[in-house]
Each structure stands twice: as C-alpha cells, then as structure tokens.
Amino acid sequence: MDSIGRLAGGVAHDLNNLLTPILGYGEILQAELRGDEEKRECVEEILRAGQRARDLVAQLLAFGRKQVLEFRTLDLNEVVRGFEKLLRRTIREDIKLRFFLQDPLPPIRGDAGQLEQVLLNLAVNAQDAMPQGGVLSVETGAADLDEAYAASHQGMTVGRHVLLVVSDSGKGMDEEMRAHLFEPFYTTKEKGKGTGLGLATVYGIVRQHGGCIWAYGESGQGMTFKLFFPQGEGGEGAPPSPEVSSRDLRGQETILLVEDNDMVRSLASILLRRQGYTVLPAADGKEALSVLESHGGVVHLLLTDVVMPEMNGRVLYDAMKVRVPDIRVLFMSGYTENVIAHQGVLDPGVHFLPKPFSAETLAAKVREALEQP
Numbered sequence: 001m002d003s004i005g006r007l008a009g010g011v012a013h014d015l016n017n018l019l020t021p022i023l024g025y026g027e028i029l030q031a032e033l034r035g036d037e038e039k040r041e042c043v044e045e046i047l048r049a050g051q052r053a054r055d056l057v058a059q060l061l062a063f064g065r066k067q068v069l070e071f072r073t074l075d076l077n078e079v080v081r082g083f084e085k086l087l088r089r090t091i092r093e094d095i096k097l098r099f100f101l102q103d104p105l106p107p108i109r110g111d112a113g114q115l116e117q118v119l120l121n122l123a124v125n126a127q128d129a130m131p132q133g134g135v136l137s138v139e140t141g142a143a144d145l146d147e148a149y150a151a152s153h154q155g156m157t158v159g160r161h162v163l164l165v166v167s168d169s170g171k172g173m174d175e176e177m178r179a180h181l182f183e184p185f186y187t188t189k190e191k192g193k194g195t196g197l198g199l200a201t202v203y204g205i206v207r208q209h210g211g212c213i214w215a216y217g218e219s220g221q222g223m224t225f226k227l228f229f230p231q232g233e234g235g236e237g238a239p240p241s242p243e244v245s246s247r248d249l250r251g252q253e254t255i256l257l258v259e260d261n262d263m264v265r266s267l268a269s270i271l272l273r274r275q276g277y278t279v280l281p282a283a284d285g286k287e288a289l290s291v292l293e294s295h296g297g298v299v300h301l302l303l304t305d306v307v308m309p310e311m312n313g314r315v316l317y318d319a320m321k322v323r324v325p326d327i328r329v330l331f332m333s334g335y336t337e338n339v340i341a342h343q344g345v346l347d348p349g350v351h352f353l354p355k356p357f358s359a360e361t362l363a364a365k366v367r368e369a370l371e372q373p
Contacts, residue, residue, distance in 0.1 A: 015053070016355040021263040023050045024271060027359045071109045073232055076140050076162050077101045083116045087123055094133030095126075102141040108162050109232035114205045121202050122166040122225055129170030129223065139165040143228065156212045160231040167224040172217040249363035253300035253370060254278040258288040258316060259332075260308045264355070268303070271359045272366070285311030285319070292323060299324055301370055303353075306333035330369040332357070 026047045033040040080101060091097055119138070126136050141163040145156060202225075206213045210230050217223035255277050259265035262283075269279045280295055282288035285308060292299060302320050304313040311319075317329045332353040351369040353362065 126168035134169040285316040
C-alpha cells in the first residue's frame with residue numbers, strides 16, 4: 001500500500017504541473033470570450049474536465065499521503081456538527097441519519113476540511129450500500145488503547161484516542177471484499193459508477209493524521225468503520241487567514257518567480273502581470289540569484305516551486321534572505337513531501353500555494369503573503 005501511495009503521489013505531481021496551465025489559460029480565454037457564447041461554452045467544458053481531473057489528482061494525493069494539511073487543535077464533535085447540515089442535504093431522504101456524540105471529547109490535531117472529506121466519503125459509500133434506504137449512524141467517543149490492543153491491530157498506537165464511527169444498515173461486504181477495501185481503484189460498483197478512490201482517500205487522510213481505520217461487517221449485515229485519532233494537545237487552533245476580497249487582489253510589487261516547469265512559469269507570469277505586478281521569471285535557483293543581482297531594484301516577494309533540481313525552494317529562500325532580509329516568500333508545489341511539509345504538515349506561518357491553482361487563488365495567496373506579518 002505504501003509503494004502504491006508513493007507511485008500515486010509521484011503521478012499526481014506530474015499531473016498537477018500539466019493541469020495548472022490547462023486551467024489557467026482556460027480561465028484567461030473564458031474571460032476574453034464574453035461576447036462569443038459558443039466558444040465560451042467550449043472553454044467552459046475544457047475547464048469542467050480539468051476541474052474533474054484536479055479532483056481526481058487530489059484523491060490520489062490523499063491516498064498517497066502527499067497533500068499538505070494545515071493542522072489545528074480541533075474538537076471532533078465541532079467538526080461533525082458543523083458538517084451535519086451539508087451531510088443531511090447530501091444523503092437521500094430515504095436514509096435516516098443519526099448522530100451520537102460523546103461530549104466532552106479530548107482534542108485532536110487535524111485538518112478540519114480533510115476530516116469533513118473523510119466523513120463525506122464514508123457517508124456516500126454507505127448511501128450506495130443502501131439502495132432501498134436504511135440507517136446511517138455517526139458516533140464519536142474516546143478510547144484508551146493498551147499494548148495488547150495495539151499489537152493485534154497493525155499500525156495502532158498505545159494511548160488515548162478519539163474515535164469516529166460511521167455505521168450503515170446496508171448490504172455489507174464479504175471477507176474477500178473487505179480484504180481489498182482500501183486499495184485504490186478497487187470498487188464493487190457498476191462500471192462508470194465510481195472511481196474506486198473514495199475509501200483509499202479516507203485511508204490516506206486517516207494515516208496522515210497519525211490514525212488508523214478498521215472496517216467491520218458481514219455480507220447482508222451492514223458495515224461499521226472505526227477511525228482512531230491520537231489525542232492532541234489542548235489550546236487554541238491557528239487563527240484563520242483573513243478573507244481577501246476580489247478588489248484587494250491587484251498590486252504593484254515586484255515578484256521573483258522561480259519555477260522549473262516552463263508552462264507553469266509562463267502561466268504564472270501572465271496571471272501576475274495581469275494583476276499589475278512586475279514579474280522577474282527564473283527557471284531555477286541559480287538563475288533566480290543571478291536575476292536578483294542583475295535587477296538591482298527592490299524585490300518584494302519570492303514565489304518559488306519547492307522541488308527543483310540542484311537547489312530546492314527552501315534553500316533558495318534562505319539564500320535570498322541573506323541578500324534581501326525582509327523578502328516575503330510564497331511556496332508552491334504539486335508535490336508536498338519535501339522541505340515545507342514534515343509528514344504533510346505545514347510549518348507555522350509558511351505561505352503555500354498548491355498546484356493546480358486558479359487565477360484568483362494565485363492572486364489571493366500572493367496578497368496574503370505580501371500583507372500578512
């Protein structure tokens with residue numbers, strides 16, 4: 001499973017570099033074709049296809065545990081309660097949704113958005129297993145796991161854990177199906193009805209949180225998924241990023257753009273110049289330092305890819321700070337394992353732009369990096 005995860009993460013990195021210019025140039029064309037509805041519809045279809053591909057890549061990254069997570073101290077009950085309304089709108093009316101939340105719960109360290117994705121994937125899978133309707137239950141609780149329990153459950157750790165349980169009254173799974181449950185592209189659905197990445201995505205997210213997932217069930221008896229998350233330290237979560245409105249996204253600063261992929265570098269240059277910035281493009285760290293020396297003027301922001309040949313983005317930023325101590329930095333990547341992310345967790349205060357990115361996301365992240373202390 002780990003080998004497949006590494007393969008999935010590597011493929012996703014390359015796909016993100018291809019999707020970035022597809023979506024970016026598509027957005028530019030969409031804006032330019034306001035008077036030609038027929039051509040505009042064609043571009044919108046390209047964008048929709050690209051967005052579906054982007055979502056598939058995100059699932060591959062989640063399974064491979066390569067996506068960047070922004071961990072905060074969370075109350076799992078608050079995550080579930082906050083997602084309940086959307087879940088009720090998503091699940092069919094012939095399925096009864098029940099919640100049993102133990103209160104209070106110990107805190108965990110997690111990414112709320114990814115935990116919501118876990119809950120949604122499990123709920124949709126349960127819905128598909130109940131074509132004639134049924135009951136879907138969501139429970140939370142706490143559990144102290146001893147050495148004996150951890151020894152009998154591979155990957156489990158000893159100590160205090162927070163538990164998320166999702167159960168359904170559907171058709172269940174036999175032993176053969178359960179054996180392949182979390183494998184990518186394995187599906188029991190009809191052809192064309194699913195990608196086989198839903199539970200693989202859940203598995204990757206849970207493992208990236210340091211947790212474990214176990215499935216219980218028999219054919220015709222429904223399924224129960226138990227997710228164990230290690231207890232985290234108490235305290236407040238990181239403050240949310242301030243909202244940036246569309247009217248705030250333009251600027252006049254100078255940006256040193258470093259990206260070894262020609263298509264992505266060209267796209268980002270065009271998008272930033274359209275927002276009013278002066279852009280100094282460079283293909284790698286060595287060229288970036290040369291561009292900085294020859295520029296002679298002020299450089300406000302370093303926008304750099306993370307993984308590049310010879311000199312990675314973090315090393316480049318450290319070299320830049322020696323020359324320009326107050327320079328801001330925005331890292332970007334379609335592959336997040338190196339330098340910025342330690343086991344998928346962003347270092348505090350680091351600004352990060354995942355690929356593929358939209359024009360608006362790029363502009364918002366640039367303003368955020370420039371304006372935040």
